[in-house]
Amino acid sequence: MRRPAPYHRLLPTGVPISLLHRADLRATGATGRQITDAVRDGRLLRLRRDRYLPAGAHPTVCAAARWGGRVDCVSVLQLFGVFVRETGSLHVQMAPDASRVPRPDDAAQVIRHWRTSRAAADATLAPLDEALLAAVRCQRPRDAIATLDSAWHLGVVDEARLNELFARLPRRYRSLRRLLDRRAESGTETLVRLMLRAIGCGIELQVSIDGVGRVDLLVDAWLLIECDSEAHHGTWQDHKRDRRRDAAAVALGYTPLRLLAEDILYRPEWVADLLRRTIATGPAGRRAFGSPEKRAR
Incomplete structure (x- = not known):
């Protein structure tokens, strides 16, 4: 599937697309003491060891990073303003070989999707096409149709990408394609x-x-x-x-x-x-x- 449009063109402000590595901050001239002071003063958020985000970063992104993964599935689509029925849980994409993964305090509030991804190691969001694939499989069929209608109507995906999406889904999902209609406004x-x-x-x-x-x-x-x-x-x-x-x-x-x-x-x-x-x-x-x-x- 072709890569989606750059996230910064579609995402709201406050959603960084990658974590800041301590080495990257040092490369800009920041000293270890300055990094520590920035964290203490609240100008920089320390998410996990040597990984940071600027103050004011979206809480969904921060939460996923603290769990050792990146925002995925319906949680990514919510950031784009796409309709999803279920809004109470955070969906996080985890690498299958991830180690020292934090354990959620409330398993009902964090849904982890263990799979490989083409996303960069420090990416905060799963690629849009991967999130859409996960969202279709993670929801009931009618809710998945509503999500895809919304994404299509908002211009998050176009018809060609939808066709490619269904080509990658298991055959049992193919019948949903003919039920989509981009004219639906909600x-x-x-x-x-x-x-x-x-x-x-x-x-x-x-x-x-x-x-x-x-x-x-x-x-x-x-x-x-x-x-x-x-x-x-x-x-x-x-x-x-x-x-x-x-x-x-x-x-x-x-x-x-x-x-x-x-x-x-x-x-x-x-x-x-x-x-x-x-x-x-x-x-x-x-x-x-x-x-x-x-x-x-």
Whole structure:
């Protein structure tokens, strides 16, 4: 697989891509006493023997370095802003021959992936393609699809690299490729799309409707689904805008349905049942107003 774009172009500030070696610091003219003083003063972080990072380095990177490895799998993707469902554990890539490895105090909070890597010895992050491969295998299929949709939508990977990724995965994962859609603007939107697909609905993504605007999902030409999160719908102004959009949609003969991100993530069975019952009930107002299908563009 071709190497991904340089990390510094995609990562947030405060995420160094390599550890500082004591010998490197000495090569710049720093004395041993100056290095010690910098650590004592908090200007330099000592992660393990002879390995350092500048003050203010991202805590995820620091934690992985202290465990003797580098950030890996879904933890790397989180640094890029890619959607992952599981956020409570730190995923660390460890070399198979690593020695004197610290033992996590809480095994549930640190997941170690023991494998070889083409990363440089002092790299703080697993290469992006390796992290994506690990994330697909480490997650449930639907969550993996949501992660890949997100990475594709954000431009972290392109279609060619996705194809190469699936060529490297075991055959049992190949069927996931045809389910990806870069138009999905959130992981929760992908998860709802997959629920609707299982029901057998016709689904359109990011559809623009005159008088309403762009909607996340148009289902069977009558049901408008929006996947709302606190990050983008947390103010009264947001609520007023959403209610006006819903009112305009109802006037056009559509049925709007707003789903909360927390329900999609933490009550998926309830959401799936709600969708099944909503679809079974049928389009409210279609008989009175006529099919709204022609009004979508």
